[in-house]
Amino acid sequence: MNTPNSGTPLLEMQDIDISFGGVAALRHARLSVTAGEVHALIGQNGAGKSTLIKILTGAYRRTSGTIRFDGREADFRSPKEAREAGISTIYQEINLVPFRSIAENIFLGREPRRFGLIDWKTIHRRAQELLDSFGLQIDVSKPVREFSTAIQQMVALARAVSSDAKMVIMDESTSSLDEREVELLFTVVRRLRDDGRAVIFVSHRLDELYALCDRVTVMRDGQTVAESPMAALDKLQLVTTMLGRTLAAVVHEDSAVKEANLAKRGSTAISATNLGAGAKVTDVSLDVHSGEAVGLAGLLGSGRTETMRLMFGADPAERGSLSIDGKPVTLKSPQDAIARGIAYLTEDRKGEGIVPELSVRDNLTLVCLRTLTKRGVVDVAKQREIVDRFIESLGIKLRSADQPIRELSGGNQQKVLLARWLATNPGLLLLDEPTRGIDVGAKADVAKIIRELRDSGLAVLLSASELEELTAVADRAVVIRDGKTVAELDGARMSEASIMDAIAYGSGEESALAEAVDAKEGQP
Template identity: 50%
Template sequence: MTQTTSSTPPRGGGDPVLQTVGVTKSFGGVHALRGVDFELRAGEIHTLVGENGAGKSTLIKVLTGVYTPDEGEVRYAGETVHFRRPSDAQHAGISTIYQEVNLVPLLSVARNIFLGREPRRFGLIDVRAMNRRARELVEELGIDIDVTAELGRLGLGSQQMVALARAMSVDSRVVIMDEPTSSLETKEVETLFRVARGLRDRGVGLVFVSHRLDELWELCDRVTILRDGQWVHTGTMAEMSRLELVSKMLGRDVEEVQAEGATEFGASHRQSEEPALVVSGLDVRNRLHGIDLEVRPGEVVGLAGLLGSGRSETVKAIYGALRAQSGDVTVAGSKVKANSVRGALASGVALLSEDRKAEGIVPDLSVRDNIALAVLPRMSRAGVVSEAKIDRLVDTFMKRLRIKASSPDQKVRELSGGNQQKVLIARWLATEPTVFLLDEPTRGIDVGAKSEVQALIDELAEQGLAVVLISSEMDELVEGADRIVVLHDGHVQAELDSTNLSSSELLTALAGDREMEGSSRE
């Protein structure tokens, strides 16, 4: 294997517990991994980084038995292993927490924690014992959750903490965390980090994947960088600067990355006087209470708030996907049919959901079909779809958004999470919306792809699109939005001008300080 960058970090910590040696994996003739070597030691937290499409998710799936390598081998506790399915890895002592919660929404929290390992009595599931043990686990994590509640009724952040509780319930030697903080609030992230450090101190090896770079230096001991499916670098976090890490991820000189970093994101956009979107008195039972919102063409309005504040509920209600009891939505001066997704689409409203797995991609369809889904009626005449028009449209958006795929016919489930997100953005841009509702558009996206999406949001605003942006990252809202509307318990708490606004001031507003200087209701 040819390695373009060499680094030999000092030995330390425990013995190797999980390794890959020369692992190669291809899909449809496209190499996702090329001869990758990776080593996780007992008692360390090792981060795996790289752009979307670099091979991180594929490597994790090889380690956990989702994929079988085409070449190379996986070693566990010094022995070569052949995991044919995820259950093989789980039984061996490898637990995984995925970015997209992979649990059963219709079952209770307790059933999900012990799924496949339920305590039994006289051959039947001992529900009382299961619930008791589940309560002990969530209390240890500091989570306020009813373990008898149906998992699907909880928010994504709470579901992610349930996934963490499940991983803790197994006596694992390895825990793999794939974007575990993407749906979590600050307090929950602190809890997760405390648990991760505790596992490390007990000799467990942890693989941690996150696109929030600050988290890597706060938590991780070593780093392995992948680029285009190849190993690039392994070293200690303490020896690497942020600039060096990003330059190795992107395959560019440090000076080039430094120059690109100086480019301003989120400069004030030119805005029309007449609003493109007007929301008046929007009420959703037990969730939203009299939400008022205006967005002008060429304006990016951020929605900020803690978990449960009503951010996602607001955009879903605007889009008609969440039933509102009262309130009006107007687009370009015309009233949108209430509680109708079809009516919202016809009026020029598009919604990019935060949960691309459950509410976005159709995994077994191709990239082409996923992009074209929302515009098929426009691409047909007398019930006959124009394949040529679809091909031109798909080609345009694949190039514009730099979607990495072997061809438009590749299954979208085979793409990285970031490229799946780009496919969804392309789908809704193809509808030529007047208002674009973006719920966590950069969640789970690497540094390079995140910059591309942020630049695209700026470009769309410059072209006159009205954008509503939801993000859990304070910097993204402060830098990317012209105004920020702060929600608290389903109410509009404050409206902030992002000019000269700091992330700490926004955080103060999120914490509920109504007297914060510079905030006002409108």
Template identity: 85%
Template sequence: MTHTGTGFQATGPQPGQPPLLEMQDIQISFGGVPALRSAQLSVAAGEVHALIGQNGAGKSTMIKILTGAYRRSGGTVRFEGREIDFRTPKEAREAGISTIYQEINLVPFRSVAENIFLGREPRRFGLIDWRAVQQRAAALLESFGLQIDVKKPVSSYSTAIQQMVALARAVSSDAKMVIMDESTSSLDEREVELLFDVVRKLRDDGRAVIFVSHRLDELYALCDRVTVMRDGQTVAQSAMADMDKLQLVTTMLGRTLAAVVHDDAAAREANLARRGAQTLSAKHLAAHPKVNDVSLDVHAGEAVGLAGLLGSGRTETMRLLFGADPSAQGSLDIDGKTVALRSPQDAIARGLAYLTEDRKLEGIVPELSVRDNLTLVCLRTLSKHGIVDVKKQQEIVDRFIASLGIKLRSPDQPIRELSGGNQQKVLLARWLATQPRVLLLDEPTRGIDVGAKADVAKIVRELRDSGLAVLMSASELEELTAVADRAVVIRDGRTVAELNGGEMSEASIMDAIAYGSDGPSQLVEAVSAAHVEDAVEGPRHGA
């Protein structure tokens, strides 16, 4: 692993082995805002290469530029030693680059064999040779160790089998490089291992695989090298053996142990000492494959942080707690009573409120006014015989506009005209108007500016101090620790650690994300040691 003057760590293919793919100084902007800035990616034939980063890091944009879905504004792309500039995904496929997305793009009601050779069917006397289609499909899947009836519709098989059918389609087209974008996110452990066996065979055949995933254990089990992206830039490239889990997490998050040593432990301990009764308690919640075993509790007058990397199951856990998704197992207690939430309406009736992660898709109604958006959930309590009490509605709107400092021209203007931060405040006001006892906040500061983030954090602390029970998820650990008194850390849909008061810090959360509750505590203790740089930056093996 080498370092450049900018701090970028780079390793390429082994000496004498030219890269199959080289992407250098890639740049692209959307609406004048840079999405990629001098991003790099180098992948060799016969390797499985991890491409990782938090949400918005630039991974998907890099893939779309490579496959011709986006046109780059700067930089060069070389494939098999030749400079290329694909204009469509079809051109990329014809050149030997095949992509398998998280949402499998197969034709559900066509057969397995048809899906594998769709558009490339062998012909005889000008007609499709269906026997040859089926024989070749069966032989290809058998080479993967899979024996299934290729004449059956692909929809009749599990997601894991469908993923392997998509892989078989890529191999049948003589793909030299296969891109797998979160392909394991919907699979259980047995299915993941089955898929990994196929990927290893592709690697052994000399094909390159770009593997996008947020599951750390998968990366170390499968990948040879890793490229880490953050904020539209490549920040590290390394052999997996030279970057341990903690270093990988800190690189992804853009934080080091040395930078997060300072924490206000005394204030957290004082808040915990003042908290009230347990309001919400979840035990062994599961809804496979995203949530496997999550336990947590929240008391009145405290803020609990739900920490974990993207894809760890934070959002899915929030949805289970709010009754938006059914839970397969586990129990949920509210105010000491076991409940079964069958819908969000049940949750609202029991005093829960849920601010979703995606403000635009699941939050605002763009064409409605601020007034209507703010009072959307509590309209039933403001209505009599189907007629809204406009005076009561206006009182609520005025009160929350003032208390949350919402900046707007008029309550009657469409909410789409407000800034992201003010839209988020309106959505928060929408839930506060229901007078909840438990507030579930999923990435409440995503997509808003720095000033608005500080406003939201201040509001959340005030709500906590007023006696509300708050569970808050956030990717940015600095924001989480600025609000939370405790942290529950989840990884791969499981609770792996609970950090209380003085135990909680950015460093301890990162340590738990990397290693779980059984992690080597000396990594956190190393923060205060004189050799902290070695503890953070030095390559470690056997992670």
């Protein structure tokens, strides 16, 4: 691994603040990156990474704080200004023009000209030389859409290099790549570093961070909570820092209630065996019984959401098998899943959940509307009965069932979405981050509802970034890492500590955690 320069940082961001709607998104955040290093920027969803990058690149305007880039005060007012200053950003969703050639994409907007006309011969020659230096022997005259995601990432990198970028920001650039493609990308990144360029690398894959990065900045809740050489933090320390849980504080968990719940659970509601699709879910196996809540644990980017989408038929499974109530099934669509008693509460409440302009009543009955309709006419009385029942049972606070759902608080919107699925009388409930973006009181309400649903015999699979919330509700935990099941924990073995150990090392035995705690207790 390269040892970064110890001189003046290429980038210094200090005391960066920004708020949205009166809510602080960043508070005194900082980031320091030196030329000739690959710098990891990590944190869970909502930690502030993307907001910090958007402030740096001029997409957002900071409320306060200072930025110095390349030895000068910087205040970029647009991404274009940032690019012109030498900062190039490569996002997870690659920003290329698919129908144009590789050469055109590399020099788009900066085409060399001869006698006032675009010099195509020079463009193709320089593009070919650039990709040859990356070890890629490909035809730069072909449209970029004909090539794999990995090659497109290389083209985006080549565009950054051709523009003489001093800093390249890579935001989850490996999330759709296989192992061979990732190594190819890393080879190019290391060349950029060795050429004296700085690379900010955003990823949630721990192995990638340790294989590539020299230093790391960890963010949590809009603040910078750690800055360290990568080699100075082991995987467990990195995970606990990201999650905000100290080692000693999570060693012991009361498991008596969970063991009692497991003892009285019913038959298997759903079973996934070696489930996989693409690069994000490679080998997931788990089962959920009626009358139990199973937690799906893992860092952001581990494949939790993608696994749930496969189990709901929202994405097609390419490998493995699913069984519902002991019978093999192939889910071709969400309609197939709903017909088999599966409900799915998405993590993206605003984008994939609520219909903001519709009323609470219409949002709540959206999925079961067909059962309330006869000859094209909605049975209003039956609809009102369902809505009133769930408003009361879930404690939804609202002025009227006819008011637009966008007027409700985030917690009450979430309860409406939960009611929407409960109205279908499901046997299995998939909950992806059910408490994200809601206040503490609403979180407690949702947790209470989940426990009551489990106790009523419903099978529940829930995903949560906050391990404290997951262990408070789930009876068992299935841990996935880089798209694979790495541990299944129950009873006395299910704790925040064992989950973090599995995330870090691929086991759930707490051996590494115990050693780390003992080592810290032995320090003066």
